[in-house]
Amino acid sequence: MKDAAKPGGIGWYRAGENICYYQNxxxxxxxxxxxxxxFEVTFKNDEDEVYLAHCYPYTYSDCCELLQRLCTNETKDKIRKTVLCKTLAGNDCEMVIITNFLSRPEEIALRRAVILTSRVHPGESNASYLMHGTLEYLVSDDEGARYLRxxxxxxxxxxxxxxxxxVGNYRTSLSGLDLNRQWQGPSMKQCPENFATKVMMRKTQ
Known part of the structure; x- marks a missing residue:
């Protein structure tokens, strides 16, 4: 729940009592x-502005801001950003490549690839928090992160x-399809994200 009207910007926090999930x-x-x-929620302030969410939200803007912060001229030796494809709505589906770019190209070409994706289901915002932490670690100065790069x-x-x-869907894309069920022969017109991901994976092999 997010209490938007209280001074100080409390933001999102867990709330609710008598929470039940049962077969009807x-x-x-x-x-x-x-x-x-x-579930039951008690609203403590009159005429307050309150939002309810299934999970702590993690928006497209949050993702863009993270990548903008991580991918700078100072970090180009370990992380670089590219646009994997355009979505049906014309948004960028971005991909980052993380490795030690100071190595010789022939050395980089011999390294094994690790492919990670997140938020194929829009409502599973917890996945974005995991990916957020993963990206921050992979570009950090930690000894383990340097070894991985x-x-x-x-x-x-x-x-x-x-x-x-x-658009706030829980499971589907703008076309109304569950993209996690479109990996076998994805349509470039209906599922450009899946199509582009599979092309990238084939080129990586």
């Missing part, structure tokens, strides 16, 4: 049951479904 009496046509989530090439897509995140 409604049945699915194809078999199985529906479930109900119920010296021996591997990381290709990271921090937000695979930007359109879904922006």
């Amino acid at each position: 009496q409604m049945k699915r046509k194809g078999g199985g049951s529906y479930y109900t989530l119920s 010296d021996n591997f090439v990381f290709k990271v897509i921090p937000m695979l479904n930007p359109d879904g995140v922006i």
Whole structure:
């Protein structure tokens, strides 16, 4: 829950009591049951402005700000940013490449690649917090991070479904498709993110 009206900018915090998730009496046509989530929230201030969210939000703007902060002229020897593709809405689906770029090109070419993606399901914002920490570690001066950059090439897509995140979908893209079910023969028109990711993976092999 986010309390927007209180002075000092409290921001997002956990709230709610008597939280229950249970099978209800409604049945699915194809078999199985529906479930109900119920909870209680007490609003402490009159005429307050409050937002409720399933998880702590992590927006497309948050992702862009992170990459802008990490990918600078001073860090180009260990992280570089590129646009993997354009989404259906014309947004950038960005990818970063992390390795020790001070090495000779032939040395970099021999390194094994590690491919990481996140937020194929827009509502799973916890994945972005994991990716946020992963990226910050990989570009850090930690001895372990330096070892990883010296021996591997990381290709990271921090937000695979930007359109879904922006419009507030929980599971699908702007086309209404679950991108995590579109990896086998993805359509370049309907799922450009999946299509471009598979092209990148083939070129990486």
